[in-house]
Amino acid sequence: MRDGLLFPSFAGPTDSNYLSKIQYKKESRVADKPGPISADKPLLAVLKGERRDPPPVWMMRQAGRYLPEYRALRAAKGGFLDMVYDAEAAAEITLQPLRRFPLDGAILFSDILIVPHALGQGLSFVAGEGPRLSPPLKEAALEDFTPAPARLEAIYETVRLVKAGLSPETTFLGFAGSPWTVATYMVAGEGSREQADARQLAYSDPGRFGAIISAIEEATVTYLVGQADAGGDAVQLFDSWAGSLSPAQFEQWVIAPTARIVGRLRALRPGLPIIGFPKGSGGKLAAYARETGVDALGLDETVDPAWAHASLPAGLPVQGNLDPLLLMAGGEALEAGVRRVLEALSERPHVFNLGHGIGQFTPIAHVEQMFRLLGR
Numbered sequence: 060m061r062d063g064l065l066f067p068s069f070a071g072p073t074d075s076n077y078l079s080k081i082q083y084k085k086e087s088r089v090a091d092k093p094g095p096i097s098a099d100k101p102l103l104a105v106l107k108g109e110r111r112d113p114p115p116v117w118m119m120r121q122a123g124r125y126l127p128e129y130r131a132l133r134a135a136k137g138g139f140l141d142m143v144y145d146a147e148a149a150a151e152i153t154l155q156p157l158r159r160f161p162l163d164g165a166i167l168f169s170d171i172l173i174v175p176h177a178l179g180q181g182l183s184f185v186a187g188e189g190p191r192l193s194p195p196l197k198e199a200a201l202e203d204f205t206p207a208p209a210r211l212e213a214i215y216e217t218v219r220l221v222k223a224g225l226s227p228e229t230t231f232l233g234f235a236g237s238p239w240t241v242a243t244y245m246v247a248g249e250g251s252r253e254q255a256d257a258r259q260l261a262y263s264d265p266g267r268f269g270a271i272i273s274a275i276e277e278a279t280v281t282y283l284v285g286q287a288d289a290g291g292d293a294v295q296l297f298d299s300w301a302g303s304l305s306p307a308q309f310e311q312w313v314i315a316p317t318a319r320i321v322g323r324l325r326a327l328r329p330g331l332p333i334i335g336f337p338k339g340s341g342g343k344l345a346a347y348a349r350e351t352g353v354d355a356l357g358l359d360e361t362v363d364p365a366w367a368h369a370s371l372p373a374g375l376p377v378q379g380n381l382d383p384l385l386l387m388a389g390g391e392a393l394e395a396g397v398r399r400v401l402e403a404l405s406e407r408p409h410v411f412n413l414g415h416g417i418g419q420f421t422p423i424a425h426v427e428q429m430f431r432l433l434g435r
Contacts, residue, residue: 098227102163103292105376105408106230106332106355113434114401114409117164117232118426120416121156125423128155139184143169144213150220157229160426161435164230164410165221167286169214171236171297174278175245177211179204188249195248197256201271211282215289222290230293233286237298237337238275238316245271254303261312272316280323293332295357296320302339309343317351325352334378338415345370360384360414364403376408381429383413389425397432 102115123129129152133142142148152168172190176182178201181193194203218233225231243257244250246268261268283294301313321333336357337347348356348371358367358379367377385396400411411433417426 100163100228100230100292102230102410103332105410106293106334108354108374108376108408110406110408114404114411115163115230116411116430116433116435117162117166117230118156118413118417119166121160121162121166122152122154122168123417124419125417125421125426126155126159139170140182143173144210146213146216146220149213149217150224153217153221154224157225159423160430162229164232165225166232166295167214167218167221167234167291169217169234171234171241171299172244173210173214174235174241174275174282177206177208177282178245178274178278179206180245190244190249192244192248195256196246196271197248197260201274208281211285214282215285218286218289218291231291232293232295232334233283233291234295234297235279235282237296237301237313237335238272238279238320239304239312240298240300241275241279242268242271242312243300245275254300258303258308261308265311268312272312276316276320276323279320280327283320283324284327287328287331291331293334293354294324295334295336296353298335298337298340300339301337302341306343309340310346313337313340314347314350317347317353321352336378345372348372348375355408355410357412358414362414364400368403368407374407376410377404378410378412380412380414383415383418383421386413386425386429387418387421389422389428393425393428394432397429401433 101111102117105111105115132148132152133139136142136145136148142152149168153165156162157165172182172192175192183191185191218231222231243254246260247254247256257268286294296317298313298317301309304312317335324331324333332354334355334357335347335351335353337344338359339361340347341361344356344362344367355376355378356371358364358377360380360382362380364380371377379400381396381400385393
């Protein structure tokens with residue numbers, strides 16, 4: 060066992076045999092799978108309400124483009140979506156950061172737009188431009204799509220492969236996009252800064268927009284149950300565009316759908332911790348925490364952690380919220396930022412994380428500095 064993994068640690072992209080080493084057979088992973096072990100999982104314990112010192116750590120987008128080994132694998136494998144649906148490649152990417160850093164959690168390598176793809180909407184990723192979904196629901200009807208739930212099977216296989224390679228003390232996090240954020244992509248057919256197409260549809264035809272939200276809810280519950288059954292210890296709901304909504308729309312399209320998903324998951328998989336991450340919600344976070352029933356709340360970098368501690372329900376675990384740009388900056392600024400988050404959240408269950416995903420150009424040395432500051 061090394062660096063929290065039961066897999067062998069590969070040499071990295073400078074090794075001429077690196078790419079052949081990561082293309083090992085599924086059977087070799089299964090052979091290394093541990094038997095039943097009762098182990099302390101610090102991250103899972105915090106999500107269930109314990110306070111741990113120092114706090115457990117993981118990073119959003121910890122498996123990704125800032126890692127040279129990820130870039131090497133992508134160069135060999137091709138496009139982003141190809142890697143997501145290649146279970147062995149996706150499992151390898153999920154595990155890469157755990158070989159470098161003392162992380163308490165692994166986060167599934169996938170994408171929030173797998174759900175609309177499974178609902179039958181076309182999905183592609185255009186280099187330099189991001190995702191494209193076709194046809195967009197501003198021009199087409201959901202009923203025109205032919206559902207393709209089999210597309211989820213590759214993701215479940217990724218979960219199984221990762222679970223086989225994790226040390227027993229490492230928490231494995233699955234995830235999905237929250238209905239509002241996923242709907243913004245489905246309606247517009249691409250990402251947008253103001254989510255105007257989805258917001259306009261929600262105002263002009265709330266019945267039609269509500270049907271889209273309901274379809275996403277149903278698919279999301281199925282998807283997250285599948286991830287849990289394949290080996291996930293907890294799940295996170297990413298609502299990246301929650302901050303674009305008015306208070307009334309936030310209640311209708313963020314809080315209410317999330318509460319329904321949480322309720323369904325509670326009934327279907329009792330004990331599965333659920334993290335909610337409504338990015339950009341600001342003063343609406345307290346209502347989200349009270350009304351959705353999530354087990355833990357992710358804070359983005361715009362939230363004052365001292366305000367969050369004072370305003371959120373007592374004892375609610377929180378996650379975050381170091382500014383990813385502080386991690387990119389490093390040095391004294393990073394040191395001060397880490398200290399500020401730790402001090403503000405020192406009296407409640409806390410998972411140390413970033414306020415959003417780690418940046419593509421973040422120096423590895425700065426990530427290592429962050430872990431030293433955290434006493435790792």
